[in-house]
Amino acid sequence: MSIIDPRTGNPLTAEQENTSNEEATTAHRSVTPEEVIIELNAGNIQQVLEASMQVPVLLGCHSPSNASDTTLLMMLEKLAVEYAGAFLLGKLDIEANPEIAGQLGVRSTPDVKLVSQGGLVDSIQGALPEKEVREWLNRYFPATGDAPPSPEDQAEEALAAGDAAGAREIYQTLIGQYPEHYAYQIGLARALVAEKRGDEARSVLDNLPPEERDAAPARGVRASIEFSEQALSVEEIASLGDRNDSEARYQRALRHVADSQYETGLEGLLALMKDDRAYNEDAARKTLLQVFDALGADHPLTVTYRRKLFALLY
Missing domain, CATH: 3.40.30.10 (Glutaredoxin)
Structure with missing residues (x-):
């Protein structure tokens, strides 16, 4: 009608x-x-x-x-x-x-x-x-031209701008209002990861219902926690100097992923996989799959690099 x-x-x-x-x-x-x-x-x-x-x-x-x-x-x-x-x-x-x-x-x-x-x-x-x-x-009424961004959009904008604390506060407010909307708890975990509070983020994820805890969005945040914990520090990366062996290349790529420089990190992992598939028991391919989980199946980088991975494998 x-x-x-x-x-x-x-x-x-x-x-x-x-x-x-x-x-x-x-x-x-x-x-x-x-x-x-x-x-x-x-x-x-x-x-x-x-x-x-x-x-x-x-x-x-x-x-x-x-x-x-x-x-x-x-x-x-x-x-x-x-x-x-x-x-x-x-x-x-x-x-x-x-x-x-x-x-x-x-x-x-x-x-x-x-x-x-x-x-x-x-x-x-x-x-x-x-x-x-x-x-x-908005299916039925024209959106107002001066409509303020929704709290969800404000949180995402804050994260993109590097204001993880601001994003965290928004998600905490939303969780208070909608305790059973689990996407907000996953958003809170993402903000905590960005604040380098991985243990707290993991605790938030552990308290989700099993079907949410094991779904792709939560798995992606867990992957982000692991990237941050596994990656060498910026100072340690600098100490690698001009080294171009597989270990150095892997660590640089992992550092890029931990810093949310996903495209650079994915490119590095794909190149390492092409040149040294056996490195650390196929670590480059396994990490690529973890990054896809972290970004989500519909993310443009996931779509692009999953296609490149498939082409390399087959």
Whole structure:
């Protein structure tokens, strides 16, 4: 079902991101919370559903006694103001309004339903993190041009900029809000590795459920810990001087990987494997596979160097 913008009669979907800056500015005027957020009850629910004929409505069904519900609702309130009237947010306390919750088919909370033209368009359940909620909203509404980066994006930007402590603090906050979203704990472990706190990172990974602990993302962080622990120090690498034997080449490549200079490290490992496959019981190939684990199967470098490894082997 298409969501129709009552101002234009056009489908209200992410394709509207292609509008001009001037149109985007007009569409995303400033609003107050009072203009876009409504407390739902038996006295106004019908009126709000009828309003969905004119503007889409998000029904935020929550239980005040549930902390994760409260976290998600606060996020939706922030987003309702940020999206500046693209949709209304109706907050439904299911404890105070069990009959309405039953009529809407709410079985557990948090439950967010998107209603347009009087009908249900889509819904999401569970305490989802902000990045996932934004991605869901952006299927139907044009993202605001001045939207701030999500906390997840802020953490990744901090890591890329070398601010591991800043990334760690963001992930710690996210873990407090979403303790069962294990990707944040893996992100925390990555930040700890970058801070050279490998033992703490390993402890975070050890406390994950078995299916998460043994999956590729966690294995990748473990590989990063091992790289940092196995690699020679910068001073020790410098002391190798002009040595070009297999051991020196391997140690330089490992140091590059430990310093996140992955492409240089992968290139060095591949070259060593080509020239001296037997070195240290095939250490270059084994380390290449560890780096692929650390980067993840979809990383461009993994894709490129896995192909090069295959070509070398076969």
